[in-house]
Amino acid sequence: MAKALKKQALGRGLSALLKDPENDIQSVNDKNAEKVVGNIIELDIDAIEINPFQPRSNFNEESLRELAISIKELGVIQPITVRKLDYNKFQLISGERRLRASTLVGLTSVPAYIRIANDNESLVMALVENIQRHDLDPIEIALSYQRLMDEIQLTQEQVSDRVGKKRSTIANYIRLLKLDPIIQTGIRDGFISMGHGRAIINVEDLDKQTDIYHQIVSKNLSVRDTEALVKSYQESLKPKAATTAPKAAPFEIEETQKKAFNSYFGNLVEVKVAGNGKGKITIPFQSEEDFNRILALIKK
Template identity: 85%
Template sequence: MTKAIKKQALGRGLSALLKDPENDITSVEDKNADKVVGNIIELEISAIEINPFQPRSNFNEESLRELATSIKELGVIQPITVRKLDFNKYQLISGERRLRASTLVGLTTVPAYIRIANDNESLVMALVENIQRHDLDPIEIALSYQRLIDEIQLTQEQMSERVGKKRSTIANYLRLLKLDPIIQTGIRDGFISMGHGRAIINIEDLDIQTDIYQKIVSQNLSVRETETLVKNYHESLKPKPEGEEKPKSASSFVVKETQKNTFNDYFGAKVDVKVAGNGKGKITIPFNSEADFNRIIKLING
């Protein structure tokens, strides 16, 4: 008999123990608790409820089907983790993909580790386990860190110790939550990367953020090109040193007074001539009455 078969048989035996009302285990001090806590036990999927603290909100359907195929052929290699809520009632702490895939292939039981934990401990375990083990997108990871701050009052330093990540790494994820919601969705959907987001976050104006985001998507800009775009934006905001005039466009020119007088003499009116920096401009010819307007028309028509 292989080790895996022995474990499975042991798990089924412990599962029967948990279904005995006279041996209901609610704390680590209860009789037979040492046989349950920390051991792999075959639990009925119907007795497991999804963890409301689960940070993952998106599940790739193709990836889920691939996992289901693997489970159908090899079984659930890595047990899920649950906490005991009541008699024969459990709540998932980690392993929702494995649980979903097991359900897809029609399994009625799944191997599980049983923990006895309060809500806060469950939240911490779920968030930390998911951050470490699963391919959460950057925004989901950032939201997980934020929940640890808001609901468990962990500092970034404490989170660094719990999840094994540098404090600077955690700070970079948290900064993504300052992005416009449209951009956060773009990161979650894979339109732009976390690197793009880290570049955009250096701009406080949300409207400018979204303008740059649209350019990244429409022009397929790289992270380096995005960083340059953001740098140029900040450069444009810097005040010009006193006495420094904005260089005129090479296509611009100055209309001389004698040239203006030529218009004035020809039309018999004070003609206004304006030239923009790009060399384009307009000529405004005033008139005093309908008769004066018709006079000017005749001059133009020759």
Template identity: 80%
Template sequence: MTKAVKKQALGRGLSALLKDPDNDIKSVEDKNADKVVGNIIELDIEAIEINPFQPRTNFNEESLTELSTSIKELGVIQPITVRKLDYNKYQLISGERRLRASKMAGLTQVPAYIRLADDNESLTMALVENIQRHDLDPIEIALSYQRLMDEVQLTQEQMSDRVGKKRSTIANYLRLLKLDPIIQTGIRDGFISMGHGRAIINIEDLDAQADIYQKIVSENLSVRDTEALVKKYQESLNPAAAKDTKSKTASFEVDDKQQKTITNFFGSKVDVKVDAKGKGKITIPFHSEEDFNRIIKLFKS
């Protein structure tokens, strides 16, 4: 399988801020606290203690081993969250599986979000500001949305108001976090787009997701090609439904030559659909008022 290139570890410089005993950051009022809140920082694993009130005590060893192997190859994709207790002393809030798997993988440091005693509003502001940046990849945006839900207790509707995005847009980002880790890494490193990810997420089986991801990368498939591939996979799981669908297909098909003729005429990818009765429609997309006027002139010529 094509592997994504590992990213450089984050928060190296920021972690140094937390190792200055004379300027220990304990609250949002302290110097350099704004550089800590909302950012990913590399923490020494030995400085993190498990939350004694963690309700989950049973961890599947096979699952941990698989996650450990993934971390060895790709690193920790989703940082853990800790609470600062004292100088160089932290308590885990969330991400115990990731922490345990990181230890199994032999890591000495792990990427983490640090919560300070009075940082709730500051964290909210930092995350909202972070989401509105233009240089974030889709997974980074999704993780920020997830943090707002988990740590600040915002609903998708409340997030929609805070960041000025539609609820459906937020939901689409959050769904990306259900993808196999290697696919999330592929999106972060630009091997595939968010559109590819949204198509793949419709497949529940992670192994099947990984197979399709490999095919996308190796064959440089478009989003539309990926959607067709996913549809074909889903139909293979339910042959009866696929056969029923086939029986209702169009009485004739528009071949590649005809499609190309229409596309060349309008200068854009035209969508042609024909139903079982031979009726259909042609959808002509345009991308601006200028493009629309160009198409109108074609009808007049």
């Protein structure tokens, strides 16, 4: 208990150091920087501004109230992380839920780790720290990955190294951003899963995407059902094999000519002509005697 009180007193002492204009620490090389950077310091909430790079945009109100009750009873167990901007002015890097909950219960100060970082470093720290959390929805994670690529100019492979995820995992999340905004909202609100979204993304038509989405929600379709629905839709788009009419023969065998064959051989002779002008004559026979008779006619 004495150890905890000593740590708290140390934090408050460092807080006073940060408020001293003669100790305006701006870099790790400044006087007393080693006493501040990386240490836990009790900071006034009014001196902390929200990080504009914060990837989280949805905060569950019920969950926030539960955290506020916990903080009211036990205090802020895990310090937030901030970066120093100016004299007694700080910007949040991570811990916005803890900061919001602390404000809800009326706290005027919170324990914080102090960092000195430029905008890029701050963005990377904020995004990577938040990506590791388990309560971000898939769209928030996808947006975080996309921001690392767009604003820090990282490749998917580099993002993979930064966050410790497979490149294919990064790609699967980012692909969700191609979904219609209505569907992205559905994923964020938990109406459908990321698996549903990955199935729908194979449909390019945004109107059809939303049509499938509404079917999933109204019929409570599983991911497998959705995949089958998407496959059926894609099959319907494939061009059907054209049924070409048989090519007309360049000439016709007249009935009188057919009758001439029948009359000569004494049997019902079949005469056919194909579209390329080739054809065949089929002369049936009923017995060996009939065969010999036809053969004799041919030899004449």
